[in-house]
Amino acid sequence: MQSPPRQLLQLAQQRALEGFGVLAARMLETAEHSMGQASRNAVGDEAAALAAARSLVRFDGRLLAARMEQEFAALLERAMQTMYTDLRADLRKVSIDQLSLLDDSVMQRQIGVDRVVLRLRDAEQLSFGRLGVIIAQVHGLSEVRERENPFRPYLPARALYEAVGAMVRDTARARILFDHLSNAMAANMQAYYGPVLEAFEQRGVFGRLQARASQVTRAERERLAWQRAAGMAAQPGAAAANGGAGLDDPSLAARMRLLPRLRSAMAAPVSTSAFPEIDGIDDAQSLPAMVLALAGRAGRAEPAAPVAPPVPLVPGAALLAALRQAQAGAADDAGEPLQLASRIAAQGATRAERQRLELAALVFEFMLGDSLLDPGLRAQLARLFPPFARLVLTDPSVLRNGAHPVRSLVDRIGALAAATDADTPRRATLDAAITGALDALLADADGDTAIFGQAEHEIDAAVAAWLPAGEPNLGACAAALVDADTVYLRHAAAADQIEPLLDGLRTDPRIAAFIRDSWVAVLARSAPGEPGHATLLAELVWSAQQKLDAVEHGALMRLLPGLVKRLREGLARLDLSPAESKATLDQLVAVHMEVMNNTQGPSAGALGLDLLRQHFAPVDRRVGPAPGASAWPERTALEAALIRHGAHAAIQDKPVGPGADALLAPIRPGIAVEFFEGGVYESARLIAAGGAGGAWLFSVSGRAEPLIVLRGALLAALHDEAVRPREYAPLSERAIDALTASVASLAG
Numbered sequence: 001m002q003s004p005p006r007q008l009l010q011l012a013q014q015r016a017l018e019g020f021g022v023l024a025a026r027m028l029e030t031a032e033h034s035m036g037q038a039s040r041n042a043v044g045d046e047a048a049a050l051a052a053a054r055s056l057v058r059f060d061g062r063l064l065a066a067r068m069e070q071e072f073a074a075l076l077e078r079a080m081q082t083m084y085t086d087l088r089a090d091l092r093k094v095s096i097d098q099l100s101l102l103d104d105s106v107m108q109r110q111i112g113v114d115r116v117v118l119r120l121r122d123a124e125q126l127s128f129g130r131l132g133v134i135i136a137q138v139h140g141l142s143e144v145r146e147r148e149n150p151f152r153p154y155l156p157a158r159a160l161y162e163a164v165g166a167m168v169r170d171t172a173r174a175r176i177l178f179d180h181l182s183n184a185m186a187a188n189m190q191a192y193y194g195p196v197l198e199a200f201e202q203r204g205v206f207g208r209l210q211a212r213a214s215q216v217t218r219a220e221r222e223r224l225a226w227q228r229a230a231g232m233a234a235q236p237g238a239a240a241a242n243g244g245a246g247l248d249d250p251s252l253a254a255r256m257r258l259l260p261r262l263r264s265a266m267a268a269p270v271s272t273s274a275f276p277e278i279d280g281i282d283d284a285q286s287l288p289a290m291v292l293a294l295a296g297r298a299g300r301a302e303p304a305a306p307v308a309p310p311v312p313l314v315p316g317a318a319l320l321a322a323l324r325q326a327q328a329g330a331a332d333d334a335g336e337p338l339q340l341a342s343r344i345a346a347q348g349a350t351r352a353e354r355q356r357l358e359l360a361a362l363v364f365e366f367m368l369g370d371s372l373l374d375p376g377l378r379a380q381l382a383r384l385f386p387p388f389a390r391l392v393l394t395d396p397s398v399l400r401n402g403a404h405p406v407r408s409l410v411d412r413i414g415a416l417a418a419a420t421d422a423d424t425p426r427r428a429t430l431d432a433a434i435t436g437a438l439d440a441l442l443a444d445a446d447g448d449t450a451i452f453g454q455a456e457h458e459i460d461a462a463v464a465a466w467l468p469a470g471e472p473n474l475g476a477c478a479a480a481l482v483d484a485d486t487v488y489l490r491h492a493a494a495a496d497q498i499e500p501l502l503d504g505l506r507t508d509p510r511i512a513a514f515i516r517d518s519w520v521a522v523l524a525r526s527a528p529g530e531p532g533h534a535t536l537l538a539e540l541v542w543s544a545q546q547k548l549d550a551v552e553h554g555a556l557m558r559l560l561p562g563l564v565k566r567l568r569e570g571l572a573r574l575d576l577s578p579a580e581s582k583a584t585l586d587q588l589v590a591v592h593m594e595v596m597n598n599t600q601g602p603s604a605g606a607l608g609l610d611l612l613r614q615h616f617a618p619v620d621r622r623v624g625p626a627p628g629a630s631a632w633p634e635r636t637a638l639e640a641a642l643i644r645h646g647a648h649a650a651i652q653d654k655p656v657g658p659g660a661d662a663l664l665a666p667i668r669p670g671i672a673v674e675f676f677e678g679g680v681y682e683s684a685r686l687i688a689a690g691g692a693g694g695a696w697l698f699s700v701s702g703r704a705e706p707l708i709v710l711r712g713a714l715l716a717a718l719h720d721e722a723v724r725p726r727e728y729a730p731l732s733e734r735a736i737d738a739l740t741a742s743v744a745s746l747a748g
Contacts, residue, residue: 006737007729008138008203013080015195016151020072023156023185023192024065030184031177032057038180045172053177056168064163072159079150084139113157116182120153123186127193128153134200151196153189160185202721229256258338258365262742318347319393327386327442337361337368337385344389353393360392361385363399366735366742367410372418372727376427380434381413383442391449399736405452407732412456412668414731416463419672419685426470433462463670467687474699476647477706478688481697484641485690491524498523501537501616506606508544510591515540518584522570523619532566533619538612539563544591545606546598553596560592575640638695638708649697649705654712663718667696672726675700675707675717681724 035054042050056064121128131151132144139148146152160181168174322344341361345354364385368378388406391398398404402411413434420427437458441451468478498520502512515537523533539559547553567588571581607615635653642649667673669688674681675698684700684707696714698707709717717723729737 012199015199019192019195024068026188027184028061031180035180049172049176052173067163068159071162075155083150084148113161116157117153119186124189124193322347323386323390337364356392360389366738377417405449409452409456410732411730415671418727429466476645477649477697480641480645480647481690484638485694487524494520494523507541511544525573534616537616542609649708651708652713653710654716676722
């Protein structure tokens with residue numbers, strides 16, 4: 001069975017959760033209507049039960065839907081983990097102590113749920129059948145088994161049953177509610193199946209044979225390629241008989257080179273001490289079982305379920321010395337992970353250490369053999385094998401933790417390689433930056449994992465400077481993007497700081513509105529720590545209060561000229577026309593005229609000028625954003641920033657929808673993406689991203705000017721696959737998937 005495309009299944013799972021939420025809302029609406037119709041002819045106890053059930057739907061429908069969604073999410077997560085995974089116990093190993101009787105409540109639940117399952121299956125038989133075929137196909141199987149389909153009708157039916165049972169204790173009311181809700185669910189099942197089918201079909205995966213590129217065909221091609229390599233290795237004369245056809249294919253040649261070591265590793269039993277974190281492994285198992293178990297978690301940032309902490313190994317002195325020598329670049333075989341692993345293992349490695357080293361070397365060989373790596377960056381990546389191997393020696397969970405710093409660094413280099421042609425004239429600048437970052441990393445022979453994050457940060461900084469430097473307009477657009485994001489972040493931070501200071505004051509509402517609408521924007525354009533804001537705000541608020549005697553009137557007269565001058569200078573930092581700036585100041589003039597003419601009402605509880613300065617003192621101490629703050633610029637703010645920087649770009653905008661932020665994780669400057677425009681995918685590169693994560697600048701093939709996509713539009717495009725990264729998965733995950741496919745195909 002081939003390894004299914006993990007990202008595609010995760011997308012389908014997300015669509016299923018979204019679709020179920022829509023299904024639940026429509027179901028409640030339909031059920032309330034049907035109960036209203038039924039209540040017209042009901043009498044006695046039935047009428048009372050109907051009225052009570054309808055009342056629950058009307059007034060507690062949101063709570064019921066939330067319970068259903070919670071139940072469904074848990075059931076779906078479990079189903080995603082167990083599809084086409086046989087977890088049944090061997091009956092020959094089951095003892096009588098493991099057997100138990102089903103109680104009456106379980107039987108009742110099963111009967112009630114099964115009845116609804118039949119109804120739901122019949123309601124959307126075509127969609128359900130297509131999904132069953134698709135799920136089997138992505139696992140490389142031709143036989144469809146409903147129980148293995150995580151999107152089967154049983155899950156919505158069970159979620160409905162459990163939610164109703166949790167909220168309604170009265171049997172009659174629960175029966176009526178369950179019947180009407182299940183009928184309503186059956187009537188709206190397309191809301192659930194439609195988005196899930198769409199997730200697969202947008203990637204070219206249909207419930208029938210379809211000649212279209214997709215992630216499934218990538219895995220299938222990998223399996224067939226390994227079978228071809230194995231066949232040619234078994235019959236060495238076959239290639240010669242065909243005039244050497246195929247041997248000039250670098251990927252095929254690489255596979256044939258790896259075959260002997262792969263088969264040798266597959267034949268050796270695995271030590272339990274080598275990989276204690278893989279559940280169920282024992283000394284009788286060999287590489288195929290261990291790799292397949294490992295790959296089930298390979299691309300996730302966290303393990304799918306709690307696992308025992310890894311048993312740390314402390315490599316011997318000779319082993320560490322060999323690793324340091326290789327890391328320093330003194331080894332002749334530094335670019336050949338399998339050869340290097342064998343030489344290091346010869347320095348007295350234990351069986352567990354040897355197996356960890358060999359698996360690390362196999363994963364690295366598959367990374368280096370990736371078709372998206374060019375020779376220059378392949379050579380740079382090969383330098384990371386010694387520190388990678390040292391980490392796997394001490395903690396093999398590196399291989400199943402996609403968020404580990406060393407894998408993040410590897411994936412970042414892989415993404416840049418996939419996006420950059422080696423013969424690009426400016427490519428030497430990028431190569432030099434990566435070389436410098438890796439030189440610093442490798443010089444620290446015994447550094448902790450933080451050194452990988454440092455190297456990635458240095459590469460990111462170099463990429464941010466390198467990408468826009470080739471074209472003046474790109475550089476100006478990138479500067480405008482960062483400017484808009486930074487200003488908007490500071491605007492949000494200033495508003496958060498000013499608002500509580502205004503809440504406790506008795507001040508003229510026009511002054512408060514000016515501070516909130518205009519002066520907060522001025523603060524956002526001020527340098528961090530710029531002094532004088534507290535004094536200005538105190539004087540502005542005080543100037544609008546009633547003046548009780550001639551002394552205060554005199555003080556106000558002396559204060560106003562300087563205050564107005566500073567206000568005018570502050571407003572000049574904003575993108576206001578002269579007319580807008582004058583109108584803003586005119587509002588303040590009207591307030592001050594009322595104060596000077598004593599036509600303003602009494603200011604009960606007003607503070608004196610000295611107390612107001614103390615009150616606003618925090619504004620001088622921090623105007624910048626709080627740590628971890630996030631806010632995203634509006635289109636108008638970005639357009640103003642483009643004008644300030646003399647840049648021009650098209651802008652795509654859309655309201656930010658719920659969730660899906662995880663889709664943005666791989667979208668980093670330098671990556672290659674594809675935009676779906678005019679019925680085809682056009683290649684593009686991400687040039688820059690705003691610091692607050694609100695806007696992204698792309699250079700798109702065929703477009704005369706750059707394209708800036710705001711957060712909502714990019715989330716929607718990624719969700720609908722109108723924008724997709726060129727890499728279908730990160731480099732390290734692709735390598736583990738390829739290793740898994742090779743093991744599965746060679747194991748038969």
